[in-house]
Each structure stands twice: as structure tokens, then as C-alpha cells.
Amino acid sequence: MGTSTTRILPFAAAIGAGLLLLAGCGGSSTDGSGGGGGDEEITLTFANADPAETWATVIEGFEAQHPNITVKQLNIPYAQYTSTINQRMGSGGDGIDLMVVDAGGAVLDWNNRGYLADITDLREDAVAAAVSESMVTAREVDGKLLALAPWTTSQFLYYNVDVLAAAGVEPPPGDPATPWTYEQLTEAARTVQSAGAAEYPLLFDQWDTYYQLQMMGVSAGGGDGIDADGVVDFSGDGWQRALTWYHGLFEDGLSPRGITNDKNGALFQEGKGAFIISGPWGVSVANAGGINYGVAPAPYFEGGEPATSTDSWAVGISAKSENLDAAKEFLRYLTIDPAGNAQAAEVAGITPTNKEAFAAYVEGVEASAGAATAGFGAILQYQLENNAVHRPAVVGYSVFEPGAGQLFSDIRNGSDPAERAAQADEEIGAQIERLR
């Protein structure tokens, strides 16, 4: 037995050596040093929900200006981002210094969990640099600024010029002060359908998402669907008007059931849709397809107020970061510095929030497709300044948003808007109660 043990020992040692070698292959979460000033080497870990190339340009620009700071990315797939951050931050922070924060209640939720550092000292400079003040204040909780948005969004009505011409439909006006109503849009889509000019008369970039439908409820007078106390109301007249209209699109075959969100841009790009309501990224999507298209302001309900969904990811600093000053420096570069903000938005092709970067972005987009995008900048600026609706930062948003998505999805698939909304009010309300 003793001999066997002796012979087993080298074998075990070999395995142990292998494991030690393996352990030596990594384990570099952060250098974990200091506060950011001076010449000490600092590594910032930046968690986001994009491919690495999206942020690579701005990181290179920042590192060139700050040779002692290295920014390391954690690229978490979008669909799993929030749950992964909750898990990592919930179990100690995992060396994360900065992270993207979704719009709406995410900032409140992560503030309540103690994940986000107070960055109110950046507020004044951020407001001065931003296209609109609300882009900054939408990320405040109890007077504390918790994140800054390098990107913003708005909604547009894109149309296929050739399809509308084939159906004999006059294109919507490009003047942001006089958008079409949803009723006019429906009528035009019906004409396209009757003429058989396109397979899908009306597409949305994102079916069933609160981001996409919030502006319809607000325009119809229904508000956000949730108030500051967390009371859910999709049963009021406003939301019922919006939801009944949404329901009718699918009942009448103007919009398709069974098409997932990743296909909508592709369908419009390939000339299979007459209209699509989409964000600023719709320009690059449409350009890639080589179709003849135009851009108009997002519609509103007749008699209601114009409303357009807005916001995008913001970036916050982890309350557990050991590199607070350096992280603030990076955040400042991402948002307040015009060159940095332009770099931050360049690869994603999304709208930057900094005034100077915004102007350059608009110029680029308008030049990208000639007449098709000539009015893009005017529409974007007007909507951001006059009728942008931010997702509500309320307690229970984390259950409200998926609950609303389920409600919209069921209505799209045929549920009665009134009955289903009443059920949603009760169910989402009960879930929020439990969270309290």
C-alpha cells in the first residue's frame, strides 16, 4: 500500500502543478489601486452590454489623454446584462468601477441596492454640456445624480418612398411641429394594404416593449401607466385608446404577429415594410438596405399631445469602486467632453448627448442619405426639446416594465385590451406591493 501511495504522489503532484499553472493564467480583476490622481497605474473595469468595439474608440481616446489609466471592458450580452450586474454587484462588486445603467427605474433600483456612487458634483458641467437638461435630471434620485447618459434616443416614422408611391399614398410631412396622427398613419397603412404595395404596412422597431409603447399611452392622455406611488393604471381612457389602436393593427393585418424584434429593421431594410416607427439607428439600418426612404416625426393621437420615447443607457460609477476619481474622469470624458462624447457614440451610430457632439452627429447623419435624412436633425432636436418622455424612475419599475411588456404582447396576440389591462393593473400592482 505504501508503495502505491508513493507512486500515486508524483501523479497527484503533476495534476496539482497543472492546476497551479492554470491558476496563473489569469485572475487580473483590477490593480485595485488608489483614487486617480498622480501617476500611479490604475485599471478601471467598465461593464457594458455591447460588443467591445462599441466603446473601443472612446477608451483609446481617454487612455491617450490619461496614460496612467487603463480601461478594461466587461462585455455582457444585452439580454443578460441586468441580472448579471445584480449578481456581480450583489456579491461584492467584483472589481467593477463603472457600468451602464438602463433608463427608467434601473437607476432607482440600483441606488436602493447601494450599487451607485453619488456623482452630483458633475451635475453642473453635465447640464451645461447636454442637449437638454432633462437628459441629466432623468438620472437623479432624491436630488442625487447617479449616472450620466452619453447616448440618447428619439422616435421617428420612417417610410419607404417607393412603396408609398406604388400605393398612391402621400408621404408624411417632415415638419416636426406638424407630425401625422396615429389615425392618419393607420389610414395610410390601410391604403398600402389594399394596394398590396408591401407585405407589412406598419412595423415597429420593438413590438411589445414599454420603451416603444410608452409614447403612445402618454400621447393618448394615459400618462406613464404607473404613478409616483407605484399605482399601475392601464385601464384609464388614455391607455385604453392606445391599446385598442395597437390591438386593431394586428387584428386588421396592418402589422404582423409572430415577427420577433430582431427582424423588424431587416424587413424594412429589405423593402418589405411601408412604415416603421424606430429610433435614430433606423437611419443606418435603412441605409444598409439601399432602399428609397424618408424620415418624418413620430405620430401622436388626434386631440392628444405629441410624445416621443427617449433615453438610452447611462453610465454610473460603482459605489464599491476603489478608483472613484479616475472613474469620474472617464465619465466626464464620455459625456461632458465633446470629443470624448462623439467618440462614445461614433461606433454605435447612436445620438450623442453633448451639444457639440450632437451637432456633428446630425451633420453626419444628414449627409449620409441625401434627401432621405435632410430633416433628421431638425426633427430630433425638436422632439428632444419639446415632447421627449422619459421612462419613470419609480419603485417597482423592475417588475412594471416586464409586466407591461407581457400585457402588450398578449394584446398583440388577440387579448381584449380592457380585460387584459385590468388584469395587468392588478397583477403588476400586487407584485409591486410585495416589493414594498
Place this chain on the structure above:
Amino acid sequence: MRRSRGGTVVLTAAAILAALAVFLPVWWVFVSSTRPGNSYVENMTPLSWLAFVPVGGDLTNYSGLLSGPFLTGLFNSFLVAGLTIALGLAIAVPAAYALATIDFPGRGVVFTFIVVVAMIPFDAIAIPLSSLFQDWHLSDSYAGLVLPALANGFAIFVLRQFFLGIPAELLEAAEVDGLGRIATLWRIVLPLSKPALIGAGMMLFLSQWQAYLWPLLIGTSPERQLAPIALANLSTLFTVDLGQIFAGSFVLTIIPMVLLLFFQKQYTESLSTTGLKG
């Protein structure tokens, strides 16, 4: 005789149908991956037979995919899977050999424990385990990606069952000739165990190749991203390049398929021997 022929026809037809049901989706993914950008939708709404014909496409999606972070992901996936096979077998082989040949007290209990633990889905323990790994500073490291997959209960089970099938006389003869346990394992048992080693190796490979949750929790920096995470990152909040996603999906699917095809005989043999002795 006639009845037997009828049965053969029915079984063959069923086999062809089953093969088509498996093959067609993979073929569709391949054909769609040859369409640039999102142009595959051209033949999808309404569905046309052209969706299954690779005509008029090209390989730009593959060149685009392999010049981006997916290539690093693919390299990392091979590296992690390779390390897992090498170190996993280095653990499973002696464990299985001991369970099969050494009559130590509590052997049954240890074996039962290994089999029962192997039944627990890894995802059920992934979250608390990832917290421990964070505490040990193993986040975002190859070690963090490889370590949890090393002690694979099923691999130990497959190898142990195979070792039980090796005639005891052979092992006794080796002992009479003066070979110790390790030498017997190395010189006599392992050369006979190629099918079982390949079967166990495939299990270890597949456990890493298809892993998603753990790499998500442990390592997502661009340098250490595994291929499935790099593939998921091709779909962002704003844009989706479905052509490249199809290409990536096809690459990730075809690699284990080719390996299984290559090692089919040994893999099947290793699994079929697991029920012989117990």
C-alpha cells in the same frame, strides 16, 4: 420475409425523416449565413424554397465574423475546452480506476456520491459558486472558466464502467510481472481504453463548448470571452446583423458535429459499455 421488408421500409423512411428533421434546420442556418447582412429575410416572408438553396450568396459573413472578436472567442473556447479535457481526464482517470479496482472502505458510498452530485444541474449552483470565485479573485480568468468543469461525475462514471469490463486476469498478470498500480493503469489499462477516454473527453469538451451561464458570470472581458458570449454580443440594443449571427451559430454547431462524426465509433462504444457492469 415480406413483412420484414415492409418493416425495413417503414424504419428506413422514419430514419430518413428523423435525419431530415435534424439536418434541415442546420442546412437552413448555413444557407442563411451565406446571405449578406439581413438579406436572408428575402426568402423567409413568405417562406420560399430558395431559403434552402445556397445560390447567390457569398462568404462575407464568415470573413466579417472571423476578423472580429468572435475569432478570439473561438480561440478561447478551444483553449478552455482543451485544458478541461486534459486536466479533467487527469482527474477522472485515476478516480475511476480507483473506484473500479481498489476495494477500499466506503467505495460504494464514494461512487454513489459522485453519481448523485453529477445529477445536480450545474446552473443550480452557478450563482453561489461564482460569488466564491469572485472572493478568490478568479473572475475573468482562464482558471475561473476551467476549474468548475474539471471534476466531471459522468466522465468518472463512464471510465469506471469501462475499467470494470477489463478482465481481472489481465490486471493480476500485470501485478505478477511486478507492475504497480500506476504502471498497470498507464501501460495496460489506458491503451485498452481509447473508446472510454474519447467518450469521457467528448463529455468534457461538450460541457465547455456549450457553456453560457458560467462564462457570463465569470469572464466577459474581450480577451477572455468564449465564443457563445461573443456570438450573443453580435446582437445589440440597436442593431442586429443576422447574417453574421447565422454564420457564428453554424460554426459553433458544426465543430462538435464534426468531432462526433470523427469519433462516432468510439463515443458510441464508450456509452454502450456503461451498462455492462455495476
